[in-house]
Amino acid sequence: MTQDYDKRPDDLRIDNLKIDDLRRAFRRQGLRLTPQKVTVWRLFADSTKGLTLPEACRALQEYAIGQATVYRVVNSLCELGFLLHIHGPNGEHRYLAGHSGHVHHLICRTCGHVREVTDCDLSTLEKLLAAQTGFAVEGHHLEFYGQCPRCTPLPG
Amino acid sequence: MTQDYDKRPDDLRIDNLKIDDLRRAFRRQGLRLTPQKVTVWRLFADSTKGLTLPEACRALQEYAIGQATVYRVVNSLCELGFLLHIHGPNGEHRYLAGHSGHVHHLICRTCGHVREVTDCDLSTLEKLLAAQTGFAVEGHHLEFYGQCPRCTPLPG
DNA sequence: CACCTTTATGATAATTTTTCTCAATGACTC
């Protein structure tokens, strides 16, 4: 019998549609969806600032998920595009759930708060670069840094 | 007597003007310029793809520079803006000498070759974001990924 | 629903990367 995914802890909510997306994506690679994978996904989906791998390992100890699993699952989720990597205030690698399609991030250097940025049209620039350099440009990674409204000192 | 910086190995060239820049930058922070720092800088200045910290440590063993020093100097060079961090084909953190002012990079996913990109005008976008989000946008990090001319399969 | 094949898991160990400590060295100022 298939594992009952509804027995999840209340503090990690996720909609069932997303679970189906996850299952389909894993299946396409010949991989299986397991409760551990769902729990890992939920942890990231609920995080607004993203998590480092060690942070995720610590948080998931509560759910008895081993660190080897955390590393494996995070890698898979990245490859499947469910997680994106961003850089925290100290340059550390953090993983963040990508809720939309192609997005970028605005990261507060003080508190690490992250806001998604959806307007970005770099296609003109990419074409120009391709013409100038001969590279076949396949994509880009763009992050903005600054101070979020709560961390911005008031002017004056 | 001040150390003779001309006794450097022939395979790591650097112009003396840059050494003066380094000295001034370190001095401004109350730090001292040492032959080790210059050697570390030269290693990076000669690398076209950037180096990870462990790679740099291995390469600098030849010059009897301890790893603690490599980590410290790379950090300083980053803070002073002489080194930039980029992400290699496998997502690993690499440090690259910044030869110009504000630049971005076009990184080959196959061979890791890096080309600098100097045209970038994101100031309009930054202003728009600031207005939309309330963030005080201070900067950005932009990387393009693709295949360099030598790694691009010929069309057809 | 029970079976079966194959992937996934977690404990553990091993490896790699990063940080810390401290005595000795040496850069830079006067």
Place this chain on the structure above:
DNA sequence: GAGTCATTGAGAAAAATTATCATAAAGGTG
């Protein structure tokens, strides 16, 4: 040239990442 104080490298320690392998279980099949 002397003194001050940042710097260095060896080594230990801590932290992060990867590898191994016996056991558990997902998901297809009869």
